[in-house]
Amino acid sequence: MKPIIQVNNLRKTFKIYHNHKGFxxxxxNLFDRKYDLIHAxxxxxxxxxxxxxxxxxxxxxxxxxxxxxxxxxxxxPTNGEINVNGYLPWKERxxxxxxxxxxxxxxxxxxxxxxxxxxxDLLKHIYDIPHDVFQKNFHLFNEILGLDEFIRxxxxxxxxxxxxxxDLCAALLHNxxxxxxxxxxxxLDVVAKQRIRDFIQFINQEKxxxxxxxxxxxxxxxxxxxxxxxxxxxxxxxxxxLNSLLQEFGGSRQLSVEFTxxxxxxxxxxxxxxxxxxxxxxxxxxxxxxxxxNLINELSDHYRIKDLEVRxxxxxxxxxxxxEDRLLYN
Amino acid sequence: MQRAFSTLKRLLSIQIRSQLxxxxxxxxxxxxxxxxxxxxFIAFTFALSQFEGISGxxxxxxxxxxxxxxxxxxxxxxxxSGFDYDSFGPVIRKGRFDxxxxxxxxxxxxxxxSRFVLRRLGKVLEGLLIFIFGLSQLDIHWTLIKILYVPVLxxxxxxxxxxxxxxxxxxxxxxxxxxxxxNIFTYGGSEIMSYPMHIFPRPIRLIFTFLVxxxxxxxxxxxxxxxxxxxxHAPKFVSFIAPLVAVLMMFLAxxxxxxxxxxxxxxxx
Amino acid sequence: MKAFLAxxxxxxxxQLTYRAANLSGLVTNLMFAFFRASVFIALxxxxxxxxxxxxxxxxxxxxxxxxxxxYLSVFHWYxxxxxxxxxxxxxxxxxxxxxxxxxxxxxIGRAMGSFLIRSLPLFVxxxxxxxxxxxxxxxxxGFCMLSMxxxxxxxxxxxxxxxxxxxxxxNAIGIGRFAFGLSWIFSGFYMPLAFFPDWLAQFSRATPFxxxxxxxxxxxxxxxxxxxxxxxxFIQCFWIAxxxxxxxxxxxxxxxxxxxxxx
Numbered sequence: 001m002k003p004i005i006q007v008n009n010l011r012k013t014f015k016i017y018h019n020h021k022g023f024x025x026x027x028x029n030l031f032d033r034k035y036d037l038i039h040a041x042x043x044x045x046x047x048x049x050x051x052x053x054x055x056x057x058x059x060x061x062x063x064x065x066x067x068x069x070x071x072x073x074x075x076x077p078t079n080g081e082i083n084v085n086g087y088l089p090w091k092e093r094x095x096x097x098x099x100x101x102x103x104x105x106x107x108x109x110x111x112x113x114x115x116x117x118x119x120x121d122l123l124k125h126i127y128d129i130p131h132d133v134f135q136k137n138f139h140l141f142n143e144i145l146g147l148d149e150f151i152r153x154x155x156x157x158x159x160x161x162x163x164x165x166x167d168l169c170a171a172l173l174h175n176x177x178x179x180x181x182x183x184x185x186x187x188l189d190v191v192a193k194q195r196i197r198d199f200i201q202f203i204n205q206e207k208x209x210x211x212x213x214x215x216x217x218x219x220x221x222x223x224x225x226x227x228x229x230x231x232x233x234x235x236x237x238x239x240x241x242l243n244s245l246l247q248e249f250g251g252s253r254q255l256s257v258e259f260t261x262x263x264x265x266x267x268x269x270x271x272x273x274x275x276x277x278x279x280x281x282x283x284x285x286x287x288x289x290x291x292x293x294n295l296i297n298e299l300s301d302h303y304r305i306k307d308l309e310v311r312x313x314x315x316x317x318x319x320x321x322x323x324e325d326r327l328l329y330n
Numbered sequence: 331m332q333r334a335f336s337t338l339k340r341l342l343s344i345q346i347r348s349q350l351x352x353x354x355x356x357x358x359x360x361x362x363x364x365x366x367x368x369x370x371f372i373a374f375t376f377a378l379s380q381f382e383g384i385s386g387x388x389x390x391x392x393x394x395x396x397x398x399x400x401x402x403x404x405x406x407x408x409x410x411s412g413f414d415y416d417s418f419g420p421v422i423r424k425g426r427f428d429x430x431x432x433x434x435x436x437x438x439x440x441x442x443x444s445r446f447v448l449r450r451l452g453k454v455l456e457g458l459l460i461f462i463f464g465l466s467q468l469d470i471h472w473t474l475i476k477i478l479y480v481p482v483l484x485x486x487x488x489x490x491x492x493x494x495x496x497x498x499x500x501x502x503x504x505x506x507x508x509x510x511x512x513n514i515f516t517y518g519g520s521e522i523m524s525y526p527m528h529i530f531p532r533p534i535r536l537i538f539t540f541l542v543x544x545x546x547x548x549x550x551x552x553x554x555x556x557x558x559x560x561x562x563h564a565p566k567f568v569s570f571i572a573p574l575v576a577v578l579m580m581f582l583a584x585x586x587x588x589x590x591x592x593x594x595x596x597x598x599x
Numbered sequence: 600m601k602a603f604l605a606x607x608x609x610x611x612x613x614q615l616t617y618r619a620a621n622l623s624g625l626v627t628n629l630m631f632a633f634f635r636a637s638v639f640i641a642l643x644x645x646x647x648x649x650x651x652x653x654x655x656x657x658x659x660x661x662x663x664x665x666x667x668x669x670y671l672s673v674f675h676w677y678x679x680x681x682x683x684x685x686x687x688x689x690x691x692x693x694x695x696x697x698x699x700x701x702x703x704x705x706x707i708g709r710a711m712g713s714f715l716i717r718s719l720p721l722f723v724x725x726x727x728x729x730x731x732x733x734x735x736x737x738x739x740x741g742f743c744m745l746s747m748x749x750x751x752x753x754x755x756x757x758x759x760x761x762x763x764x765x766x767x768x769x770n771a772i773g774i775g776r777f778a779f780g781l782s783w784i785f786s787g788f789y790m791p792l793a794f795f796p797d798w799l800a801q802f803s804r805a806t807p808f809x810x811x812x813x814x815x816x817x818x819x820x821x822x823x824x825x826x827x828x829x830x831x832x833f834i835q836c837f838w839i840a841x842x843x844x845x846x847x848x849x850x851x852x853x854x855x856x857x858x859x860x861x862x
Contacts, residue, residue: 014597069428072432073431073432073595074428074431074432074595075595075596076592076595076596090595093431094434094435094436095434097431097432097433097434098434100432102432104425107424107425107429109429109432111344112348113344113347113348113351114344114347114348118344118347122340122341122344125336125337125340126337126433126434126435127434154351352769352770355768355769355770355773355774356773358773358774358777359770359773359776359777362773362774362776362777362780363776363777363780365777365780366777366780366781366783366784369784370784370789373784373789373790373795374790376794376795376796376799377790377794377795380649380650380794381642381643381649384638384641384642384644385641385644510620510623510624510627511623511626511627513627514626514627514630514631518627518630518631518634521631521634522634525638525641526641529637529638529640529641530633530634530637531633531637534630534633534634534637
């Protein structure tokens with residue numbers, strides 16, 4: 001199977017000009033401009049295969065949006081090869097974008113002043129969607145996303161959650177092979193987030209749509225993506241299975257125990273007490289040092305337990321550690 | 331090609347429907363506009379009636395040239411307002427241009443269809459009225475060529491002004507600031523073109539001949555149609571090159587526009 | 600009091616930082632001044648004086664009107680309306696500052712800045728190219744300065760009122776287009792009122808628009824002296840009072856509406 005996205009030694013370098021100050025500075029600017037080179041994307045390579053649901057994460061300024069812009073054809077690379085869905089995105093723009101979809105959490109792709117249904121009609125025309133395909137998709141998406149209640153409302157009057165659902169539907173009406181989702185759940189409440197996630201999963205599994213998900217919400221990534229790519233300072237630090245990443249860098253785990261009675265000193269080897277509240281104690285331990293099962297055995301040998309729970313380090317903490325402690329940099 | 335026009339039609343109808351969303355506001359706007367222009371027209375006739383003419387041109391002759399120019403500018407303003415800084419500036423700033431790049435539709439078409447200002451019809455009508463007024467005051471020796479040349483001239487003017495708007499919009503790719511200086515060529519240009527150009531001092535005439543060739547789109551054609559004598563002693567043929575100049579300007583403007591888009595894609599926003 | 604002076608100062612300095620915009624505006628206005636002056640010269644070809652306005656006066660008129668564009672924000676001013684639309688007005692009304700005086704201070708600062716960096720250089724350059732009429736005596740200069748200041752206060756009163764529409768309609772700018780357009784016609788901005796028939800000229804002079812643009816120009820040109828001059832100043836003061844009173848009343852209604860109905 002051929003990859004749907006193929007990126008080799010991709011680079012994007014920006015020139016940031018220093019501006020001379022003042023009136024005469026403005027004249028100097030015409031002749032002598034100094035600049036810095038910023039390597040926003042610095043020699044990255046990866047492949048994405050059809051049907052994958054990939055997370056693409058990194059701190060702010062890491063080069064995420066620059067990569068996405070190059071993949072969507074909005075930006076011309078400085079160097080390297082890029083092939084998406086058989087096209088060179090920036091060069092064959094009009095043909096290329098016929099088969100992709102994009103959702104940007106921060107702003108809508110729809111027409112502001114018009115009822116939602118008019119936006120969809122216009123999209124039907126623009127993407128040349130056959131009538132039966134359009135109807136089928138619309139009814140399907142409507143069922144899952146519940147668009148009927150606001151289908152006649154102008155886009156400007158929609159709530160954030162409604163607008164996001166509408167944007168998702170709009171991006172998928174023409175059955176694109178590949179969809180870019182940029183912060184699709186930003187600002188949404190828990191219920192709305194779950195709804196969007198379910199929909200994304202549905203699209204990926206039922207239609208086999210390849211999805212590239214860029215987000216700061218790591219629970220999105222945890223719930224949806226098996227594969228994740230981490231980018232920072234223009235370089236790809238990690239490209240692989242999310243779980244193995246968490247296992248390797250997951251760091252500390254927590255064991256939360258509720259005893260049947262109060263123990264003044266419920267010590268455990270290789271575990272530290274980080275919280276106490278009457279009969280409830282929370283221990284912290286390193287997964288490289290001791291396993292949860294060993295600790296549980298040791299506990300039940302010495303104490304009487306009412307209830308217990310093992311928690312992983314939150315994914316946010318893991319990723320933060322990776323960024324801050326530069327765990328993946330070489 | 332046909333699909334392109336049908337898409338443009340739909341985009342424009344969206345614009346119109348958007349404006350009609352606030353019907354009261356819209357009507358007030360149109361009426362207000364019409365009233366203003368009406369007053370202006372009346373003031374113009376009052377003022378000019380105080381004078382015998384302007385530098386050898388009668389009131390009717392000035393009205394003739396003024397009317398056509400105003401009419402064409404109004405038409406252009408309706409069609410090309412997507413390229414007007416007020417409209418295009420926000421399109422770039424708010425990231426809507428990127429959205430356009432993600433759609434399988436010609437970019438120029440999308441920008442053309444991004445704004446359609448209905449109330450500019452007021453200016454179109456006013457220009458027409460002034461033109462008709464001018465005709466009523468004149469006794470032109472009409473020939474077939476002259477009759478045909480009038481609409482050709484108007485269309486050329488529309489293309490000419492349109493090209494200036496497109497150039498203005500393209501500069502937005504490099505500078506976020508509105509280049510007010512460009513107003514000299516668009517609004518200033520249309521104002522200058524409304525008068526017989528020989529009244530302006532040489533430096534101004536030179537600018538509007540060689541930098542922005544407005545003189546070929548108003549003065550010289552008018553000299554021909556109205557049968558005026560030309561104190562500038564230009565060769566006769568310059569009266570007829572208006573369509574050529576217009577098409578050339580539009581061609582250059584579109585090249586510049588496409589260069590601007592490519593540059594935008596290279597450097598990001 | 601100190602707060603208002605500080606506001607004026609800040610607004611003044613802010614205006615000065617818009618170097619590119621001011622330069623751009625200056626050049627544009629200058630070009631248009633040349634255009635208009637050329638038209639007047641051509642018009643006056645056969646005659647030398649129309650209704651007490653000589654060709655030299657008309658040329659000066661062309662320069663003066665362009666000068667006033669930046670100073671009086673003749674074409675558009677919607678800053679206050681924008682704060683209503685983006686909600687900023689709520690925070691502004693909570694400040695311990697008189698809302699009207701606050702905006703007045705902002706506008707005075709802006710006008711001073713614009714005058715210094717745009718209007719003045721424009722006029723100096725214009726005077727270099729053309730032979731223009733100037734006030735004949737120190738007293739006349741004084742009256743002219745006074746009239747210019749009064750003009751600003753009238754202009755602000757009117758522009759503020761137009762912006763007040765924002766409290767009631769989402770399309771204050773549309774209404775503004777009509778309102779501003781009205782001001783151009785009756786102010787003698789495009790065409791000296793001297794070219795109008797007498798009745799129209801008298802009427803226009805009496806409007807706030809004529810009072811803010813045409814009166815200061817007439818004083819500058821020396822077309823009104825003695826009793827007529829004082830009468831003109833009186834008309835200006837009348838409009839300041841009227842507009843400001845109306846502004847306060849309408850503002851009160853607007854704020855009440857805002858508070859009751861919410862954003």
